[in-house]
Amino acid sequence: MVDTRFHRFVGPIALGALLAQVGRNDLVGSLSNPDHLITGVSELALAGPGDLALAAQPSYVEELRRTAAGAVLIAPALRDAAPAGTILVALDKPHNLFADILDTLYPSSTRAIIAAGRDDLGAPIFERDVTLGANVVVGPGVEIGRGTVIGANTVIGAGVTIGRNCIIAANCTIDCAHLGNDVVLHSGVRVGTEGFGWLDLGRSNRKIPQLGRVIIQDRVEIGANSTIDRGALGDTVIGDGTKVDNLVQIGHNCRIxxxxxxxxxxxxxxxxxxxxxxxxxxxVGTSGHLTIGAGTVVHGRAAVTKDWPAGSKLAGAPAQDIRDFWRELATTRKLSKGEKQG
Structure with missing residues (x-):
């Protein structure tokens, strides 16, 4: 669900009233319970009875079958997969209406890096031995643990939490994020930036609101000028002890x-x-919405376009098993030499 430390929620609101507010009165009459109270928005897998969720395409089916969401915006072809008792708002291109609802329930004015008017979060809290460099900006509700060092000109957005004994170098920005202990961010790192999510591609390019978080666990190190986007609704997660080099882009909802x-x-x-x-x-590049199994080694400049099991060794573009990669390369060289000799 959306973390209201970072994105203020203007509800709760009845589902029928919400649809009317975004100009979709035509859908209210088909609701099994227009008075159902919406108390938040969440992913299908995490949604509860008060949440509104989205099921827009066949890849959502398994999570749709198991969801506890009270209401779901759903593509008509997926209706039969919804649990009994779920309130369904069926329409073509439900993602567009979902974006309208997100903009209504979580206004963009609450999504600035230093959110204005967040006095409800209280003053920042610092444990002892926290060091702040020159021109550091700390938003309301920030919590910073003992022994952490924040470098000059770094900006920490409202509600962010940073653990103990972290080193945050100069000129970093951190928004919509929770950092564990012993985390190192080198100069110029951007954590919690908006994900690259769009609708009506190549035409209006409408932005999908990015209302998730970044979770960086203990002992993570992020190299200079790398960027970690926050999730669209859920979290982007960097696991314990992971090390990320300079100039790396990690997109929204990645789980490392x-x-x-x-x-x-x-x-x-x-x-x-x-x-x-x-x-x-x-x-290395990945095409997204895929899984690379534990212990896999992906060689430089590979382009991963599909799932790979644990222990894989990959090379090439598109990425393939490294033995096939070398075999194809050797065959190509032999053919090339043969043509020259002929």
Whole structure:
């Protein structure tokens, strides 16, 4: 669900009234219970009885079958997969209406890096031996643990929490995030930036509100000028002990396991999942919405476009088993030499 430390919620509101507010009175009459109270918005897997969730395409079916959401915006073809008793708002392109609802329930004015008017979060809290460099900006409700050092010109957004004995270098920005203990962010790191999510692609390019968080667990190190986008609704997670090199892009809703190593210039598209101990060489890219199993090694410049099981060794673009990669390369060289000799 959306963390209201970072995004103020203007509800609760009855589902029928919410639809009327976004200009969709035509859908109210089809509701089994228009008075159902919406107390938040969440992903299908995490939603509860007061939450509104989205099921827009077939990839949502398994989570839809198990959801506890009270109401779901749903593509008509998926209706039969919804649990009995769930209030369904069925329409074509439900993602567009979902974006309208998110903008209504969590106004964009609450999503600034230093949210205005968040006096409800209270003053920042610092444990002892916290060091702040010159020109550090700390938003309301921030909590910083003992022994942490914050470098010059760093900006920490409202509600952010930072654990103990962390080193946050100069010129970082941290928003919509919770950091564990012994975390190191090198200069210029951006944590909690908006994810790259759009509707009506190539035409209006409408932004999908990005209302999730970034969770950085203990002993994580992030290299200079790397960027970690917050989730769209859920979390982007960096697991214990993972080390990320300079100039790495981690997209929204990625989940990176424990003790992974990600070399410079790599880019992980949204909803990429890395198991524990995955090693990515320099310049690796992923196409998103895929899983790379624990202990996998991906060699530099590989382009991962599908799921791979634990222990894989990958190379090439598109990425393939490294033995197939070398075999194809050797065959190509032989053919090339044969043509020259002929």
């Amino acid at each position: 396991g424990r003790n992974c190593l990600i070399a410079a210039m790599s880019g992980l598209s949204g909803s990429t999942i890395l198991g524990d101990g995955v090693l990515l060489g320099g310049g």
